[in-house]
Amino acid sequence: MSYLSEGNSVETVNARMSAASDARLRRVMASLVTHLHGFIKDVELTEAEWETAIGFLTRTGQMCGDARQEFILLSDALGVSMLVDAINHRAPEGATDSTVFGPFHVEGAPELPMGTCISLDGKGEICLYQGHVLDLDGKPIADALVDVWSDNADGFYDVQQPDLQPKWNNRGVFRTGPDGSYAFRGIKPVSYPIPDDGPVGQMLGALGRHPWRPAHMHFRVTAPGHARLITHIFVGGDSYLTSDAVFGVKASLIADFLPVHSPTEQWRTDFNFVLRPTTNPA
Numbered sequence: 001m002s003y004l005s006e007g008n009s010v011e012t013v014n015a016r017m018s019a020a021s022d023a024r025l026r027r028v029m030a031s032l033v034t035h036l037h038g039f040i041k042d043v044e045l046t047e048a049e050w051e052t053a054i055g056f057l058t059r060t061g062q063m064c065g066d067a068r069q070e071f072i073l074l075s076d077a078l079g080v081s082m083l084v085d086a087i088n089h090r091a092p093e094g095a096t097d098s099t100v101f102g103p104f105h106v107e108g109a110p111e112l113p114m115g116t117c118i119s120l121d122g123k124g125e126i127c128l129y130q131g132h133v134l135d136l137d138g139k140p141i142a143d144a145l146v147d148v149w150s151d152n153a154d155g156f157y158d159v160q161q162p163d164l165q166p167k168w169n170n171r172g173v174f175r176t177g178p179d180g181s182y183a184f185r186g187i188k189p190v191s192y193p194i195p196d197d198g199p200v201g202q203m204l205g206a207l208g209r210h211p212w213r214p215a216h217m218h219f220r221v222t223a224p225g226h227a228r229l230i231t232h233i234f235v236g237g238d239s240y241l242t243s244d245a246v247f248g249v250k251a252s253l254i255a256d257f258l259p260v261h262s263p264t265e266q267w268r269t270d271f272n273f274v275l276r277p278t279t280n281p282a
């Protein structure tokens with residue numbers, strides 16, 4: 001047994017774990033301690049910096065509540081959420097890529113007839129979203145639930161402005177028919193800043209980073225026998241595509257929004273979702 005020193009800190013801390021504790025927990029914690037101590041030694045962390053870090057994490061926790069999850073926002077802004085997503089959703093060839101879930105999904109949005117417009121506040125330009133939900137063999141998936149949500153034309157989700165926006169504004173659930181098709185109308189979304197009035201916003205400011213996300217429509221697609229898909233369609237041409245504050249963009253998720261002349265919409269975008277089976281562990 002030895003007392004902790006700069007040279008032996010990792011081994012000393014990790015040696016305290018009981019062999020009787022959970023093996024996966026031991027593996028994760030031993031790696032965490034190794035990298036955390038390595039990082040502190042690498043930058044030779046000062047006591048003032050340590051205090052700043054403790055204050056930052058404390059304020060991050062204090063900001064968390066039912067309506068705000070500042071720790072997930074921190075994970076998003078550091079690229080951690082997308083890295084965890086990448087490791088856990090290595091989509092097989094042909095399957096649609098996933099991306100970050102974000103804090104603005106609300107469970108229980110109304111299931112609507114195909115083609116319904118989900119924009120209830122009369123703001124913004126309307127777009128027809130349509131396509132198919134398919135399996136890896138290209139076969140249509142019937143009875144898939146396509147749960148969609150977006151900001152409004154002012155760049156806010158309904159839950160951010162409960163007194164200003166109608167309930168369920170820019171949200172809805174659509175169930176595919178036998179041909180796997182879906183269609184709905186919503187706004188052509190606009191880019192918006194992630195909530196930046198807390199510690200994460202301060203961190204972005206201190207690093208000279210902006211808080212903006214490129215315009216996108218969120219999708220959660222579920223179907224029996226298939227892995228749940230959480231993704232976005234990004235609006236092609238958006239100026240924030242290459243600097244998304246949460247690193248959520250993938251080239252395969254950038255869609256063309258085509259201008260159309262129709263009494264019901266000004267834009268159209270066609271996008272198919274390809275789900276992988278639940279049996280595929282990738």
Ligand code: BEZ
Nearest residue numbers: 076101102103104194246
């Ligand atoms: C969103 O797209 O809704 C979102 C994602 C991550 C952080 C904040 C917002």
Ligand code: FE
Nearest residue numbers: 102104216218
């Ligand atoms: Fe979003």
